[in-house]
Amino acid sequence: MKEKILTKNFGLKNSFKIDVYLEKKGYTAVRKALKEMTPEQILDEVKKANLRGRGGAGFPAGVKWSFVPDVDKPKYLCANADEGEPGTFKDRYIMAHDPHLLIEGVIITCFCVGIHHAFIYIRGEYEAVALRLEQAISEAYEKGFLGKNILKTGFKLDITVHRGAGAYICGEETGLLESLEGKRGYPRLKPPFPASIGLFQCPTVINNVETLSNVPAIILKGADWFCQQGLPGDGGTRIFGVSGMVKNPGIYELPVGTSLRDIIFKHAGGMKEGKTLKAVIPGGMSAPILRADEIDLKMDFDSLVEAKSMLGSAAIIVIDEETPILEVLKAVAKFYSHESCGQCTPCRIGTSWINKIVKRLVQGKGEQEDLKAILRLANNILGKTLCPLGDAAAMPISSIVEKFNDELESSLIQ
């Protein structure tokens, strides 16, 4: 029997209040972790659970935590709630409907890694959600789950909610750190990785909101159970955010590995009346596009790599036949040229040139050479930039031009 891990409380009245959370056995995982387990045991369990990062890259959370060195410096946790990847809105649901689930995950993670100050970096536009988080955090302090002596175990932890101010690049983990230090969100060169040198030059764990929200269930029910909910090497469920031309856009929590076709046609109700499927972006805008005949695949990290796309944030954007592919290309090109931070030349110049060429295509002034130029520019960005935003721009753009070449050619000056 598969269960809901992340969205089980969403339908309850006042699900965001601590009393409701406690009634549903919330914070029992914290009790178990702090009172009955050692940090090493927690780390083992999370590693065994194969909890892969829900922010985009899918890196195993337990392995990431184990990279934090034992040095005589403060350590920090940053919960990444920047949620800027177009198509993605799942973290907003977690924080608005069950903020204590995230807080509980944060507490256990911090106890495991030896962290006493955590930040939740939330995108600036989510002001109302940030307020709700702050209220939840003060409730948690009042009940003794945060503060100087948590559950009288001597463990101490503070959580600070930090609002961004509108910049996609601050979702990239080192851009986030720079931003949190009060600077422009310019990504840092890696290595060193944040686990060893992160916030204020101290060891820092950065995890997505959904990743952290899985931790309480792993502690309570164990790694084996968690793997059974998804796939052996990619445990648990995902919150799939479906948007675009479907009947019922929204969030669907389903096992990792659920078929993309089923998500669209069974869970999200299929296409809107009278529309037919043309293409799907399966993992947020950074993910290469899939044609309608390519959606019979399992939604897990490895299957999507095999399909030459990416599970990313599991945000599914559904595109119908009537939407010109040029409109999709235009939105993608515009987004990345707007959001490139400008630090490295291939990304700064490449994204803005591509955007200019695409604008020309939209005006009906495109020439044969233009499609090739887009591919050439994208190829000159790929793998040649400081942070992964460059690849995140190049990959979907090339995939659109390659897979929909015929349609794009028909829009050119003959």
Added chain:
Amino acid sequence: MSPEFSEQTKKKIKEVISRYPRMEASLLPVLHLTQQEFGYLPEEAERAVAKMLRIKPVRVREAVTFYTMLHSQKKGKYHIQVCSNLTCSILGAEKLIDYLRNKLKIEPGETTADSKFTLSTVECLGACEAAPCMQINFDYYGNLDKKRIDSILESLD
């Protein structure tokens, strides 16, 4: 001339600074509070913030010019930000932006003569399930069509 912060904002700023291990890390939250107080971030406000956080004014300017939510120019009383990213486009955002341009007689980036509305287009607001959508000041409005836009704008005084 240094701008006058209200006692309440001063108190809030002090409290916010205390939440960070280093003062300069509170720059964004302090700028949010400052912008709330003055409606925008005039140069004097930037300087006042720099002084408060003991950083160079250029550091504040760097932030203000980088983040799209921070502005050095006054905005209208209501800042209408329409999402023009992919999901919203598929579901007709462009037509709605045209509708707003005609209705308010301004282009994106401009403010109406009576300073009531500023119109902007923005990238994904993280509310694609309710596309097409927009944000007015801090409120989200989804599933928009022309009629709904009319009634939303009418409800704002």
